[in-house]
Amino acid sequence: xGRPAGTPDPRRRRTAHLPRLAGGGHAPAAPVAAxxxxxxxxxxxxxxxxxxxxxxxxxxxxxxxxPPRLFPAAERLVYxxxxxxxxxxxxxxxxxxxxxxxxxxxxxxxxxxxxxxxxRSAGIPARLMPDPAVMVAELFGPTIAxxxxxxxxxxxxxxxxxxxxxxxxxxxxxxxxxxxxVAVQLDRAAAASGCGIVLFRAGAAxxxxxLDCLQRLAAQLTTRPLTILDSLHLWDICALIANCRAYCGxxxxxxxxxxxxxxxxxxxxxxxxxxxxxxxxxxxxxxEAPDHPGAVHVADxxxxxxxxxxxxxxxxxxxxxxxxxxxxxxxAALGA
Numbered sequence: 001x002g003r004p005a006g007t008p009d010p011r012r013r014r015t016a017h018l019p020r021l022a023g024g025g026h027a028p029a030a031p032v033a034a035x036x037x038x039x040x041x042x043x044x045x046x047x048x049x050x051x052x053x054x055x056x057x058x059x060x061x062x063x064x065x066x067p068p069r070l071f072p073a074a075e076r077l078v079y080x081x082x083x084x085x086x087x088x089x090x091x092x093x094x095x096x097x098x099x100x101x102x103x104x105x106x107x108x109x110x111x112x113x114x115x116x117x118x119x120r121s122a123g124i125p126a127r128l129m130p131d132p133a134v135m136v137a138e139l140f141g142p143t144i145a146x147x148x149x150x151x152x153x154x155x156x157x158x159x160x161x162x163x164x165x166x167x168x169x170x171x172x173x174x175x176x177x178x179x180x181x182v183a184v185q186l187d188r189a190a191a192a193s194g195c196g197i198v199l200f201r202a203g204a205a206x207x208x209x210x211l212d213c214l215q216r217l218a219a220q221l222t223t224r225p226l227t228i229l230d231s232l233h234l235w236d237i238c239a240l241i242a243n244c245r246a247y248c249g250x251x252x253x254x255x256x257x258x259x260x261x262x263x264x265x266x267x268x269x270x271x272x273x274x275x276x277x278x279x280x281x282x283x284x285x286x287x288e289a290p291d292h293p294g295a296v297h298v299a300d301x302x303x304x305x306x307x308x309x310x311x312x313x314x315x316x317x318x319x320x321x322x323x324x325x326x327x328x329x330x331x332a333a334l335g336a
Contacts, residue, residue, distance in 0.1 A: 038206035061094045065101035077104070078334050081111040081131045081327075085277045087118045099124070107334040112282035129330030130287060133253050134323040136238060137260040148239035152231055157243060159225045160196040165189065165305070166241050166258075168202050168249030169217065171210040172270050178298065179213070182268075183220035185301035186248075192306055195245050196225035202251040204232055209251075246309050248301065252280050259287075259323065262316040264308035267295040287323060289315055 041048045049061065056063050058070075068077055079102060087095055099122045102108050108126040110116050119126040136144070147153055156164070167186060173179065190197050199218060201209035214228050229240055238257055241247050247258035247265040258265035267280035274297065284294030292311050293304040 034206050060097065061091075062098045062101070065098050066105075067101055068104050076106045076335060079105055079108045079110075080331065080334060081109045081129050082115070083111050083131075083279050083282075084115045084118060085112065085279050085282045087115065089277075102126075109330055109334050112279070112286040114277060114282040114285075127330055127333060128286070129334075130323045130327045131253070131256050131283070132327065133256040134260050134320075134327050136257055137242070137320065138324050140235070140238070144235055144238045144242050147233070147235040148243050151236075152229065153236055153239045153243070156198055156227060156229065156240070159227065160198070162194045162196070163245035164196040164198045164225070165193070166244035166247045166249070166254075167197055167199050168209065168247075168251050168254050169199075169213060169268070170250040170270070171207060171213055172272075173250065173268075174210060174213040174216070178271060179217050180220060181298045182301065183217055185298060187221055187223050188302040189248075189305040190223040192302065193245060193309055196227075197221060197223045198227050198229055198240060198244070200229035200237060200240055201232060202237060202249065202254050246305055248305055250280070252283055255280065255284070259316075260320055262313065262320040264292075264305070264311060264316070266293045266301070266304045266308050268301060269295050269297050271298060273297075287319070289319055292316075292319075 037051070041051055052063060053059050060067070066077060068074070071077070084098070087098060090098075099119075102119065102124050103122075108119065108124055109129040110119060110126045111129065111131045113128065116126055116128050148157070165186070169182065173182065186197060189195075199214040201211065201214065203209055204211075211228070218226060218228060229236065231237070241254060241257045241263070242261045244258070244263060247254055247263060248268055249255070250268050250270070252267065255265045255267050267284065269278060269280065278295055281295035284292075288294055289311070291307075293308050296304040
């Protein structure tokens with residue numbers, strides 16, 4: 001939810017930016033207010049805790065975990081394909097609270113083997129299962145196809161007759177040196193594949209993705225066609241990924257959508273994440289075929305995208321179908 005430890009804060013390098021909406025004008029003031037709150041609380045963990053407790057009404061360090069007392073009438077409390085690769089390195093108070101809440105649940109499913117090992121070492125009999133997003137093509141394929149055929153998405157597909165690379169970066173990639181390195185690698189990958197480039201945001205909450213970061217990246221790219229998807233609509237984002245030649249981004253769920261549609265994909269890691277466990281690497285190591293690139297660093301972007309594009313489409317379709325089957329089986333076993 002926050003940026004990686006030690007990552008330069010890109011918010012301190014730019015003036016405030018109001019993202020444009022698809023229909024023109026500016027976004028409402030709420031995102032700006034949220035950013036101001038995030039800036040104020042960023043340097044004070046105790047202030048963050050007090051603010052969260054006041055807003056949520058929960059005296060909890062991990063409000064995304066549910067103490068059973070909150071829902072005394074619930075028949076079952078189930079965690080479905082959760083992630084926690086950095087749980088072992090979390091502050092002891094936070095880790096103990098999470099473990100206690102998970103231990104009190106009726107069933108726990110986790111989405112990668114690293115999280116599974118953490119929980120089993122704590123005595124929690126968790127079950128390994130894919131992330132629910134592996135079901136997106138199976139359950140929402142027609143809806144996504146409809147969005148791909150109209151408006152901004154139709155214009156993008158028309159402008160990129162040889163296809164495009166769908167590229168997403170978190171705001172933590174916004175320092176000048178990292179953006180410059182990414183631009184060099186993306187131009188190299190696009191030239192090798194003959195593709196255009198479409199930049200997009202996977203979300204716009206504080207510490208997530210930032211339009212200014214993508215605009216600064218676009219200014220350094222020489223590849224044409226090149227565009228930035230304006231829309232933040234869920235199905236537009238899914239449609240962009242579903243119709244790309246390959247996905248490259250820091251978002252784990254961007255990768256999973258590409259997996260669901262059997263497309264080449266890589267996750268991009270920030271330089272500060274070298275040597276650290278990451279959810280992107282853990283998920284890829286758990287579910288990807290051995291020949292498919294997982295989570296890579298910036299210097300490996302172009303080569304890894306080339307290897308991803310060279311993977312066998314039939315094997316990618318087998319992976320997508322296998323994940324749907326494994327999710328259905330595990331979901332039923334959880335009794336959810």
